[in-house]
Amino acid sequence: MPKFGKPPEDHGPKERASRSEKQRSYETGHEVPIPGGSRIGTCAHVLPHLAPLLALHSCAPSTLPDPDAFTERLAAPLAFGPRPQRLTWRAVRVLTASDRGLRVMMSSLSRLPVRQWWSQWSRDDRAAARETFSMMGSGSGFVTDLRQARPERSSYRESTLRSLPCPTLVTASRHDGGVAFEHAEDFGRTIPRVRLVETGAPSHFHWLGASRGSVSRAVREFLAA
Secondary structure, eight states: OOOOOOOOOOSSSHHHHHHTTTOGGGSSSSSOEEEEETHHHHHHOOGGGSSSSEEEEEEOOOEEEESSSSHHHHHHHHHHHHTTTTHHHHHHHHHTHHHHHHHHHHHHSSSOOOOGGGGGGGHHHHHHHHHHHHHHHTHHHHHHHHHHHHHGGGHHHHHHHHTTTEOOOEEEOTOOOSHHHHHHHHHHHHSSSSEEEEOOSSSOTTTTTTHHHHHHHHHHHHHOO
């Protein structure tokens, strides 16, 4: 399933990067948030003044394909393509409205049994998770991400990652059910100036629960280095 909120429509990675430069409010800010995918490396190349530092949190694809399983790569456009995605996300919002449904959804984003870590989430954490799901959508951008993440584009992704000009922080967890930890390890082998931090987060939602502190600490140390 898509790991982020609503992506932009398909205008090509370089055009999307140039378009984002027009958002002048970012130029005086501290972060430029960009959904995962090949556009991250492209933005770092095309807009280096907006990306003096790069942080990849639970991110894919690396040089490895994403989704990892062949069957998932076949099924993803059927559920998250431009037309069916509205029904898919409507069903997700209905499901996650209850604690039981939210647990079911989070079980797909964790490699651990939910019962092992559910108690670490406060009521506010659960509300934040529901809000995240409520804002998610695929548009046509997710299908573009799928094309960019195909196995046959691995060489292109490797070339982009190996030539990244900026220091890069990669945070990831072996328990993440949304993005395999192998992507983080691959980033660690491929990106020249990289720092890999294992967060121990119990799910793909690394910013919720006890792992929030370890991720924040990793970012602070990276910025201070």
